[in-house]
Amino acid sequence: MTATYREIKADILGRITRGEWKPGSPIPAERELAEAYGSARATVNRAMRELAEDGIIERKRKAGSRVRLAPLRQARFDIPLVRREIEDQGAAYRYALVQSEVGRAPDWVRARMGLPAGAKVRHVVCLHFADAAPYQHEDRWINLAVLPQARDADFSASGPNEWLVAHVPFTEAEISISATAADAGLAAHLACAPGDPLLQIERCTRWNGRAVTFVRLVHHRGHRMTARY
Amino acid sequence: MTATYREIKADILGRITRGEWKPGSPIPAERELAEAYGSARATVNRAMRELAEDGIIERKRKAGSRVRLAPLRQARFDIPLVRREIEDQGAAYRYALVQSEVGRAPDWVRARMGLPAGAKVRHVVCLHFADAAPYQHEDRWINLAVLPQARDADFSASGPNEWLVAHVPFTEAEISISATAADAGLAAHLACAPGDPLLQIERCTRWNGRAVTFVRLVHHRGHRMTARY
DNA sequence: GAGTGGTCTAGACCACGCC
DNA sequence: GCGTGGTCTAGACCACTCG
Numbered sequence: 001m002t003a004t005y006r007e008i009k010a011d012i013l014g015r016i017t018r019g020e021w022k023p024g025s026p027i028p029a030e031r032e033l034a035e036a037y038g039s040a041r042a043t044v045n046r047a048m049r050e051l052a053e054d055g056i057i058e059r060k061r062k063a064g065s066r067v068r069l070a071p072l073r074q075a076r077f078d079i080p081l082v083r084r085e086i087e088d089q090g091a092a093y094r095y096a097l098v099q100s101e102v103g104r105a106p107d108w109v110r111a112r113m114g115l116p117a118g119a120k121v122r123h124v125v126c127l128h129f130a131d132a133a134p135y136q137h138e139d140r141w142i143n144l145a146v147l148p149q150a151r152d153a154d155f156s157a158s159g160p161n162e163w164l165v166a167h168v169p170f171t172e173a174e175i176s177i178s179a180t181a182a183d184a185g186l187a188a189h190l191a192c193a194p195g196d197p198l199l200q201i202e203r204c205t206r207w208n209g210r211a212v213t214f215v216r217l218v219h220h221r222g223h224r225m226t227a228r229y
Numbered sequence: 230m231t232a233t234y235r236e237i238k239a240d241i242l243g244r245i246t247r248g249e250w251k252p253g254s255p256i257p258a259e260r261e262l263a264e265a266y267g268s269a270r271a272t273v274n275r276a277m278r279e280l281a282e283d284g285i286i287e288r289k290r291k292a293g294s295r296v297r298l299a300p301l302r303q304a305r306f307d308i309p310l311v312r313r314e315i316e317d318q319g320a321a322y323r324y325a326l327v328q329s330e331v332g333r334a335p336d337w338v339r340a341r342m343g344l345p346a347g348a349k350v351r352h353v354v355c356l357h358f359a360d361a362a363p364y365q366h367e368d369r370w371i372n373l374a375v376l377p378q379a380r381d382a383d384f385s386a387s388g389p390n391e392w393l394v395a396h397v398p399f400t401e402a403e404i405s406i407s408a409t410a411a412d413a414g415l416a417a418h419l420a421c422a423p424g425d426p427l428l429q430i431e432r433c434t435r436w437n438g439r440a441v442t443f444v445r446l447v448h449h450r451g452h453r454m455t456a457r458y
Numbered sequence: 459g460a461g462t463g464g465t466c467t468a469g470a471c472c473a474c475g476c477c
Numbered sequence: 478g479c480g481t482g483g484t485c486t487a488g489a490c491c492a493c494t495c496g
């Protein structure tokens with residue numbers, strides 16, 4: 001006997017996908033299942049907890065567990081460093097700095113980062129290539145009030161991304177995906193036509209509630225983000 | 230004393246964000262931490278396991294636990310039913326059927342779904358509105374070999390999405406996000422100009438390895454997907 | 459009030475993977 | 478070999494929430 005939590009999880013999932021336990025219908029209580037599987041309640045609990053995290057079932061104290069009516073679909077995308085993303089595809093990574101300056105943040109950046117008027121920022125524009133082809137255009141703003149060392153960091157050989165992971169311990173972030181049209185500058189850098197639709201990711205990173213950096217990443221034409229669930 | 234796993238997790242995360250435990254450096258073993266926190270090892274284990282799932286730390290048997298060098302950034306997007314997505318924004322949901330037919334799948338759809346030549350599909354095009362504004366254009370293909378009941382389903386009043394969640398027990402899916410340009414038809418339906426950049430989500434859903442449905446969802450101009458991590 | 463999931467304990471055995 | 482995480486157990490108390 002002695003079922004593992006993985007076996008229990010798989011068995012329950014099987015009953016659901018086979019339609020034995022239909023959406024909305026109750027699942028036996030943990031103590032019952034533990035007896036049925038001949039295992040401890042903690043083991044059943046782990047299986048059920050993971051199924052709940054995966055969005056398959058819903059759990060409530062006293063009310064018990066039920067198969068979700070509309071399975072909560074949630075896709076998880078990994079957001080690796082660009083360098084890794086490119087090298088994992090078997091291409092050679094190359095980096096190029098386009099522009100770098102220190103100054104006051106423009107209003108739209110201040111709004112996104114929640115900075116006060118006149119806030120000083122380091123602004124860096126750079127490109128990431130996969131083999132010879134432009135892969136991603138990076139437009140980054142770093143809050144010098146939080147990271148004064150960024151004023152003198154050297155971004156000529158490697159991007160601000162790699163510098164940041166080495167200098168900022170750990171952060172929270174808000175990420176936003178949208179479609180944008182290539183303007184003249186983007187078209188030139190990404191080797192596409194002006195007006196072409198491009199996938200854009202914006203990310204604002206915070207540390208202890210203060211904005212550290214805001215970045216706008218625009219990908220080459222035809223780029224896709226994919227995930228399974 | 231008696232720390233909960235949440236407190237332990239928060240404390241460890243705090244030491245990492247404060248820089249006490251730096252990226253790449255080892256974290257004390259579970260048995261040590263359990264003694265330090267005055268709790269059982271299972272409690273520490275749960276805290277550490279969740280930190281690993283969150284991509285904060287890396288764990289290996291014998292080698293021990295370490296703070297991740299490059300924190301694995303992973304964003305989780307919830308993909309609710311369109312109706313819910315719209316109603317959660319406080320807008321009124323409205324649905325409109327544009328086109329519906331049964332026939333053989335065109336080559337590009339067969340390729341995406343992995344169907345044999347001549348496979349019969351139900352093809353449905355419809356629109357989802359938030360208040361009066363077009364919100365999402367849906368282009369859906371349903372494999373009739375797996376779901377023959379879909380041939381006669383009525384999609385005039387509500388979308389195939391809601392019909393599917395009621396008729397397919399549970400599924401796996403592959404999702405892909407990209408940017409596309411509005412063609413004449415999309416522009417007319419989504420009230421934008423031809424050539425406008427639009428966010429497009431494609432999803433292929435499988436059940437026991439067989440493709441059930443493929444859908445291409447194109448959002449109104451300016452739509453964003455957002456997430457935190 | 460009573461049943462359910464949420465969590466914790468103290469102990470145990472195992473599998474992996476460095477040395 | 479042996480230390481580490483991975484997992485399981487049998488029991489316990491608690492918190493939430495439905496009726």
